[in-house]
Amino acid sequence: MPPMTPFILSSTAFVFILGAVVGSFLNVCIFRIPAGQSIVSPRSRCPRCETPIRWYQNIPLLSWLLLGGKCAHCKTPISWRYPFVELLTALLFAGIFLTFGFQPATPIYWIMAAILVTVTFIDLDHQIIPDVISLPGIVVGFLSSFFIPWMTWLDSLMGIIAGGGSLLLIALTYEFLTKKEGMGGGDIKLLAMLGAFLGWQAIFPVIFISSMVGTAVGILLIDRAALRPVPINYNLALARERLESGARRATLKLPRELDLKRGQFRAYLMVNLTPVMTLDL
Numbered sequence: 001m002p003p004m005t006p007f008i009l010s011s012t013a014f015v016f017i018l019g020a021v022v023g024s025f026l027n028v029c030i031f032r033i034p035a036g037q038s039i040v041s042p043r044s045r046c047p048r049c050e051t052p053i054r055w056y057q058n059i060p061l062l063s064w065l066l067l068g069g070k071c072a073h074c075k076t077p078i079s080w081r082y083p084f085v086e087l088l089t090a091l092l093f094a095g096i097f098l099t100f101g102f103q104p105a106t107p108i109y110w111i112m113a114a115i116l117v118t119v120t121f122i123d124l125d126h127q128i129i130p131d132v133i134s135l136p137g138i139v140v141g142f143l144s145s146f147f148i149p150w151m152t153w154l155d156s157l158m159g160i161i162a163g164g165g166s167l168l169l170i171a172l173t174y175e176f177l178t179k180k181e182g183m184g185g186g187d188i189k190l191l192a193m194l195g196a197f198l199g200w201q202a203i204f205p206v207i208f209i210s211s212m213v214g215t216a217v218g219i220l221l222i223d224r225a226a227l228r229p230v231p232i233n234y235n236l237a238l239a240r241e242r243l244e245s246g247a248r249r250a251t252l253k254l255p256r257e258l259d260l261k262r263g264q265f266r267a268y269l270m271v272n273l274t275p276v277m278t279l280d281l
């Protein structure tokens, strides 16, 4: 970390605010991309009373606090997740800036972090990782390798192959051994994207740390998961997905098993953010 001169301090404050603003945009992406809506228009509205949100009600972090977490018009509670995503993005942006300073790597890793935050929350809500995010992400990650001094384009290309390939191998082995689908294709493309951004050298640490964290979080969640009722929508979505993907037939799973899968999925999601933490390794 650089010494905390007034210049670095004010730059970090600026980066934090920039991160919060980007986080506010990510909230829009998280909400609209899975629904197939435009992320640029129309302006954000209250989901309940549909009153457009004015610019001064849309200041990241502050507005939520000033409005007391409620819509200014109909007083419907606004989820704490919105300011949380803004705060998380702001902290990640500031952390990356303090690690890499004024280098091309900083904005590149901001992009990667922003993608990971978006993917994490979409995956949490819908159990999908949209191709419209991960596929362009692979391209951006590859192109960015030309601007990062400690990486070559070959590292990036091999990262795409190693990232996508290793998960594909794990998924196929799992399917072969258990005759069940374990991992979605979305995860494979996401790891290929991470390989593009971080190079092949990062793939093993990312998988290793992710599975460690994933197992720990998974164990915690599975116990709690057994107590929760199963959302029926998820069951239906799963059945539809299986039919559409040409799977043998739609099987309705036992609630316990389903929730277990959800628990594992969530565990995987929380670890989606691990790559950002390993940047400094």
Ligand SMILES: [Zn+2]
Residues within 6 Å of the ligand: 046, 047, 048, 049, 050, 051, 071, 072, 073, 074, 075, 076
């Ligand atoms: Zn409202």
